[in-house]
Every structure is written in structure tokens, then in C-alpha cells.
Amino acid sequence: MRKLERENESLRHAIENYRELERRRASGPSAPGTAGGEDAEDGEEDEVEKAVEVSPNGTFLKFNEEIGRGSFKTVYKGLDTTTGVFVRLLSGNRLSKKDRDRFREEADLMKGLTHPNIVRFYDFWEVDKPKRSCIVLVTELMTSGTLRTYLKNFGQKKVSLKIIKLWCRQILRGLQFLHSRNPPIIHRDLKCDNIFISGTTGQVKVGDLGLATLKNRSFAKSVIGTPEFMAPEVYEEHYDEAVDVYAFGMCMLEMVTAEYPYSECTGPAQIYKKVITGIKPSSFEKIEDAQTRELIEWCTRLNNKERPTVKQLLNHEFFAEDCGMRLDVANREETVSSDRSVIELQLRVLDAKKRRDTHKENEAIQFNYVLNKDNPEETAKQMVMSGLLAEENWRPVAKMIVNQIQSLVRAREEKRREQAVPQTQSAPAAGPAPTAPGAAVHASVHASASLPAVSAPVDTSVSTESDAALSEKKEKKIRPRRRKTCERLPRLTVLEVKGSDNGPVVSCLLETNQSQAITFKFDLHEADVTAISYKMVYECNRLQ
Template sequence: MDPVEAEEQQTEPPDEDDEEEGFVEKDPTGRFIRYDEVVGFGAVKIVYKAFDKLEGVEVAWSQSQINDSVMGCSTKMEQLNTEIQLLRTLRHKNIVKLFASWVDEDKGIVNIVTEYFTSGSLRQYRKKHKKVDMKAMRRWAVQILTGLEYLHSQNPTIIHRDLKCDNVFINGNHGKVKIGDFGLATFMQQQKTQSIKGTLEFMAPELYTGNYNELVDIYAFGMCMLEMVTCEYPYSECQGMGHIFKNVSQGKKPAALNKVKDVEVRSFIESCLAPASERLPANELLKSSFLKKDEPLSASPFSVSLVEIEDVTTDGDRYDSFVFRKGEFLLKGHMEVTNPVVLSLRFPDPYGGFKTAEFPLDVAKDTGLSVAMEMAEQFELPQGSIEIITELIGAFLLVVIQYWRRSCVSMP
């Protein structure tokens, strides 16, 4: 059950006698309890570890201080509450799930409960893992842009305004990334927005003028790519905020860009950092040839091919072993007359390498699609991989059935 849906169904808070010891605060419904363990912080917020008693999972609970000018104005408070509620409606695989949110007007604090990522932010993850293949970084980039495309397609448009690797979170087990920390997000009610907020190193030049649109997030994404590739914070060569402001205002790019030796990678980053009038939106960047290098995972243009036939001997019996390929996927299966058949699948992992998994195929009951969907769920493979695995299994079944018939052996 989706925690947001579960929260809506819950009508009564749990019995207080059952409260877990060690918590320091609970939400108004009693569903979430906060511990005093800090797991992150920003300029205006602190993030604590918390627990969802209904679902039995750990969550993140952030607290941000509300500006005095907002607290003292009922109109601004009403707008703040409206925007928080709108953020709760976001549903996307690359956007951090927001489970609960409320404003504590007595303390002047905004409370937001979201998913908790044990691997932390993309910046923390990249600093920990220095050797990451460009293929993995392309996959991260596609996921971030897909999340931005979703935000920018909302009505009204949602601008994140503080996108950076610190605000992109990753599940290290399977490489899925999600955009989070919407503390500075704004709903663009009109073509021009006026407030100037964000992290200086990731702020597009037009943000300083107060006249900008959702393309400022694309500029920030370009800086994220630069940090991912170089493991260096943009403008780290500058001496203070004034120096950074001067460089950005004058259109001078970070020194780290000179460390990007791959021409294609550098060209892609520079296209994101281009002047606003030349900058492409997220949906157009997703079509770039640089990001489509790993296209077999979404819409493979390759047909299934038989790449190898081996002669295998087991317990004195000889039979053939066939290897099929589609894109980067390899499927190997023995022609031994037995059911279920044990197949071996090699597939690309999120880190630019490959994994291999063995699985049984009941020729009498299973279909290629049912097995492919099961594997995609188990290994959290991209949606496009289901079609690829289905076609590979289909090709294997065509060969194995013909092989068994020639052997004059009845199907089990």
C-alpha cells in the first residue's frame, strides 16, 4: 500500500500505550515518530531519522524554520500551506515520495516526512565511489531529467530552484535516483518570478535578475553533471561568494569544466549551461544522442541473434547449449530434455557493469512475458528490459521445442 494512501485511510491515531520508546516527537496523526538522530541538514533545515509505524519502515523527517515575514502575514501563510499540499500530490518514480507535511505555527516550523535513502545524496555517493563508469552516470542523468520533465509539465509549472547533487538521492542497491528537497520550489503562476533563492554555484545567471523560468533547473542539472563527472564542486577555485557571483554574472564557466576530456560529455554539459535563450528543456535533452547510447534498455533496435552453440556433456549425455543476444542482454540455455529448463541471463547493471542470474523456466506453464516481468521486478530492471527478455526467451523456446521434437521426446 502506498504510504500516502495509507495515511488517508487511517482515521484514528494508534494507541499511545504502544508508542515506541526513544522518540522525541510525533506527527498530528500519531503515525510518524521522530528520533533525535540527525541524518542531514541544510542552510535552513535539519533532517532527522523517523519511523512510519503503519508501514513499519524508516522515513526522513525534515524541519525548516519559517521566515518571520511569512509568519506575520496570513496571506503568505495560506500560500505556504497551499504549496505544501500541492507538493504532496506529486507522484513520479524519480521524485522523492512525500508522505506527510504540516506547519507548526506555534514553533514557526514546516515539517515534511519523506522517503529515507540509506545511501544518502548523489554527492555523498559519488564521493564514496570514485570509480563510476560514464554509462552509470548517463543513467543517473536520464532519471534526473525525467523527474525534471515531470515537474516542468505540471500546471502550474514547478521549478525546483535548488537542484544539486546534495538534493538528488540514490538507492545504492540498484542505482535509482530521485529528486528531493523542495524547500525552495516555486509554482510558476506567471511567466516571470521575482524571488532570488538557491545555491550560488548552481544558480543560472538569469536567477540573479529575478526574471527566469523552469530552464534554471536545466542549468543546475548541468552543474550536477559536471560534479558527477569530475567529483569537484563547481567554482571550487573561487575565493568566496563574491568571486563566484562575478564569474557567473560574466558567463565564466567553472574551472572543473576544463577537466572533462571527453568531447561528447563536455558538449552535453555545455549545452545545459548555455544562455537561457539557447538552453533546451528536459524533454529535448532526453532525446540527445549522448543519453541515447544505452537505448537498448528503452526501445532496442536490435533483433535477437544466435551467437554461440556449445557441445555440453553431463553424466555421459551430450547435448547442445545455445546463447542468444539482444543488445547487451545474453540468454544461455541447455537443450537437455528436462522441465523446468534452467536459463542464465546476463544483463547490464546500473553501475556500467553486468550481472548474471539463473532462473527456471517451466516450458509447460511459463510464458516469456511472465518470467520477464518477474525478473524485472526482482532485479529492478528498467521497463524496456521486459520486452528484451521476453523476446530472448521466445527465441529460446522456438529452438528448444524444435530440438526436443527432433529428439523424439514427448514434452513433460
């Protein structure tokens, strides 16, 4: 308490000194001869020197204390002079006039987003100088930083499932608030780097909403966010709130495994190929808890129509508050493999205060539920009328029945899909050896026209050396590349070629040397590929 009082006192002094210095500057130089005046003024200037920039209205001070940095932003510590509360200042990269106009329209909307699990957006101001043109965002400052940084503090020790559930509930509540606006607000760039936590209270908030909007509006929606957390439909630029559910599933995967999704991939092109084919990250196999694994798989399904809504997730028993009861499907594996409509359920009352005298701690209430016939609420009320449950417990039991039946139906559908897939992958047909990701695509780029693709040189000379000597030479050529990964050049990959009334339409993915991923499309017959390449280089340099 004393430490907090001292910090508040120092803040008050800093604000008073700053305001006093502003008054002196406005009134002109002070008269000489004042005893100790020069020393006092120097002390005040030293105190104010920490503030390197002031908002146009004089409300916010920006200190030269960098607290975070990303490919799109630099984060500084700031101060609200009206309240004495520290804030977070995000200074973004250069933006076009069109992007600024769009952001101004959304600024008032973001100021009105007030929710316990959404980082508060206070204000913004524009910096328009010859060598520096950007927008500075002022948001709430969370004391413990991002959730990803917080996870790193645990080291090799995994976070308990109880804490993960607590975090996830708060993230889902924040997303539900955004998705329930009219029109719905989609975050588009949800990841653990954009989720913030207060370590002293355990409060979690979803942040960088305005920044995510800026990133996705830049470069005609072609500059996309973080590939590891992007749903497949984002690449097609036709998406809805389901992209946030997909990203939430990847965030949950990172919390459970303490590994960044798709860390086994070497670049955005490899991640893209896995994402659009529905291949999960390798860390997905490390999930130990079956229910957690099922939930993450549900959230990250390839078809966005098969993913749950945020509301469905909040109603799921996994994220529900501990009600002192647990419901399970009896002989679950056998029930999943069968097509029986009569399901045996077992309810265990773990809280002694909710347990009836007729039931012991190790006993379960077993009852049948008929699919497509019985109603969860009516079933729970019948248990109350039979004296098996207290009247205040029928709602939690009804919700648990709904969740168990939905989980069982999903498991049966997944089982049927696995059985329907022909087992041909175990014995692949003979054919050419697999190539490195993007190799075939680069070949098609060179054959199509003069597209500005970067490809590794191909050695077409005929050699008479043995296979062993050739393989040894290849290994020697590859080793230096691994040491020079930081010096890689931009890389262009053709994603697909679709036919249209005007001819073939080519979709491409460009990986810049700053690990940015840019997708774009063009008409093969009518487009000027040279102009496209110059435009891409210009936009990449502008956004860096």
C-alpha cells in the first residue's frame, strides 16, 4: 500500500511539473536572480524529459520506454494526465490516406466498446511529418503484458487445466461481446500476442482490435495477419465470425502445449498448405486430455460451418463454472461405435452439499436418454420430481446433457468419416519423388509468363557420378543455406489457377523477407505482370 502511495505521489509531481513547465513556456523566460531557480528548473526539465511526445490535446504523454515491438507496431508506455493512470501507446507503420479515413470512421465505434474482457481503447492521434507518418493508438495498459509472454514465464512447466479454463472463459466472453454488436465485429487477428493479462488478478482481456482492423484493411485486404492463427477461408477473403473461433482454438492449443502452432513449418507457404488441407499442427498430438483435444479439433475444423459459435462454447460444460456435478456417457467408446438411439448416462454429484442422503460419494445416478425423442430439460426436471436432484440443480444438469449428446453426435460423425475414407494413404502409388514445398509451384510460375517469381536455380547438367556422390554433393549444397536463413529473398508461390469467363485467374502467395504473407489475384491474359511486381515491391516497402 505504501509503495502504491509513493508511486501515485510521484505521478502527481510529474504531472504538476509538466503543467508548470508548459505554463512557463507559454509566458516566456522567467526573470533571472531567483535563488535556486536555475537548479529547480533543471530538475523539472529532467523530470519532464521522460515525456518525448504529447498528444495534440495535451491529455496523453508518451515516454521513451518501449514495452513491446511487432512487425506492424511499436508499443510505448504513456500516461493519462487527467487521471494519472499509465496507458499503452501503439505507434503503427505508415498508412495511406484511404486507410486513415477508414480508421477515423471506426474510432468512435471502438471508443464505445466497454467490456471487462476487452482492452479499452481511449483515443488516437495522427503524426504527419516528412519522415514519420503514422497513427498513435492509446489503449489500456495491462500490467503483466501479453498472454504469450506470461506463458513463457512458466517455462517447461505446463499450465493447469483449471487456469486455462479460467482464461478461456474470459476470452470467449470478450469475443461474444464483439460478435453480438450490430453489425458483428470480427477481431480477425486473435492470438496470444493480442490477449493481455493482469497477473495480480488473473483478469484476461482481448486487445489490439483497432490494430487488427488496420492490418486487414491495408493493401486492399491482401496483407493478412498471422498465418499460424488464420482460418482457411481468410485466404479467400470471404469469412465471418467463425475465423475468430478458429483462432481461439489455436490460442487454446498454445496454452495447453506451450508451443506455437505450426512451429514445425519453415515458412508461410508450408503453413498455408497444411491449413487449407485441414492438417493440424504437430503439437495437436501432444494434447493429453481427451475433452480438450475434442474441443480444439471442433474449433479448428476445415469447414467453417462445422465449427461452434462462441455462444455454444460458452455453454459447453468444459468452460462452465464448477457446479459440483459431473455427467458422463457410460461405455463411451462402445456407444460411439454403435448406432443405438438409447444412451446410458451417469451423473455423479461431487459436492456433498448437493448430494441426497440416498446416494454415497462413489455412487452414480444412471439413467437412459433417447436421441431425437427425449428433452434435456424435461429429463432433468423428472429427476428432481423423483427426488434424485435438488430443484436448483436441474438447469446445470440439463446443460450437461445437451453438451454430452452434442459431443457424442460429433464423435459418431467423425467415426463415420474415418471409416468412409479409403485406406490408400498407407501404400502410396509409385511416382516421382516428393519435392520441397513450393517447388512445383515455382516451375509453373516460370512457365506461365514473366511473373516476378524467385526460385532456386535448377541444375540441368548430366552427371555420370554415382548416386552416393550426388547425394553427398546435395547435402553440402543444402548446409550453407540453413546457416543463411536470415538472408532469404522474397518468395512467390502460385496457390491455384481458376478458369473464368475472361480467362485463367491466378492466385499467388508472396512471402517477404520480413516474414509477411501477401495474397493477390490477377487475370493471366489481361494483367500487366510487370506493373504488378512493381506495385508489390512498393507496397511491401511502404508497410515495413
